Amino acid sequence: MSVVVVDSGGANIASVLHALRRLGEEPEFTADPDRIRRASRVLLPGVGAAGRAMDVLRGHGLVDVIRNLTQPVLGICLGMQLLFESSEEGDVPLLGLIPARVRRLRGGPGLRVPHMGWNALRRQADDPVGDLLDGAWCYFVHSYAAPTGAWTLASSYHGEAFSAVVRTGNFLGAQFHPxxxxxxxxxxxxxFLSS
Known part of the structure; x- marks a missing residue:
C-alpha cells in the first residue's frame, strides 16, 4: 500500500510521518499530483492559515486533484477544515466538499482561543469511526472549527459544539491531531489505513 502525505505548507508534517511509521507504513511526503493520484491512501495535514494552505495547494496544482480523489483521504486539523466550502478566516473559499462554513471559535470566561488541549469526543453518527472514538480524549490546537451537521461522525465542545470527526464519501477529517x-x-x- 502506498501512503502519501500532501505538502500543504503545514508545520506538523514530521509528527504525522512519525505516527504513520510507528504503524508500519513508509509514507511519502509530496506535492506531486501524479504521486498523489496513484496513492492508496492520502493524508492532508495542516497547521496555520486556511488562505495560505489553499494558496500552496493552488500553487502545486492540487485543488482539483484533491477534489477528484477516489481513494480514502484523511484531512487533519486545518486539513479537515479545507474539506469545507469556506472559512471565516480571511473569507477564503476552500475545497467545497462539505456544504458548510468554518467559523472562529467563540472565546469567553475561562475559554481561550486558540483552543489547545485534550477534549472528549462524542459520537454523532452510526459509523465505525464514530463508534471507535466515542468518549475518547484527543488533542486539539485550533482557533477555527466546522459546525456539526450530517457530515459529523463525532463532535467535541469548546464553548460550543463543533465537528471533531467528519466524513463525506471517501473523505474523512479529524479536527484533532491523531x-x-x-x-x-x-x-x-x-x-483509516485499513479502510
Whole structure:
C-alpha cells in the first residue's frame, strides 16, 4: 500500500510521518499530483492559515486533484477544515466538499482561543469511526472549527459544539491531531489505513 502525505505548507508534517511509521507504513511526503493520484491512501495535514494552505495547494496544482480523489483521504486539523466550502478566516473559499462554513471559535470566561488541549469526543453518527472514538480524549490546537451537521461522525465542545470527526464519501477529517492523541489517535489512523 502506498501512503502519501500532501505538502500543504503545514508545520506538523514530521509528527504525522512519525505516527504513520510507528504503524508500519513508509509514507511519502509530496506535492506531486501524479504521486498523489496513484496513492492508496492520502493524508492532508495542516497547521496555520486556511488562505495560505489553499494558496500552496493552488500553487502545486492540487485543488482539483484533491477534489477528484477516489481513494480514502484523511484531512487533519486545518486539513479537515479545507474539506469545507469556506472559512471565516480571511473569507477564503476552500475545497467545497462539505456544504458548510468554518467559523472562529467563540472565546469567553475561562475559554481561550486558540483552543489547545485534550477534549472528549462524542459520537454523532452510526459509523465505525464514530463508534471507535466515542468518549475518547484527543488533542486539539485550533482557533477555527466546522459546525456539526450530517457530515459529523463525532463532535467535541469548546464553548460550543463543533465537528471533531467528519466524513463525506471517501473523505474523512479529524479536527484533532491523531499524531498527538495517543491511543485514540492511533486507532483513527489504523482505521483509516485499513479502510
Amino acid at each position: 499524531e498527538r492523541s495517543a491511543a485514540a489517535g492511533s486507532r483513527l489512523l489504523r482505521a
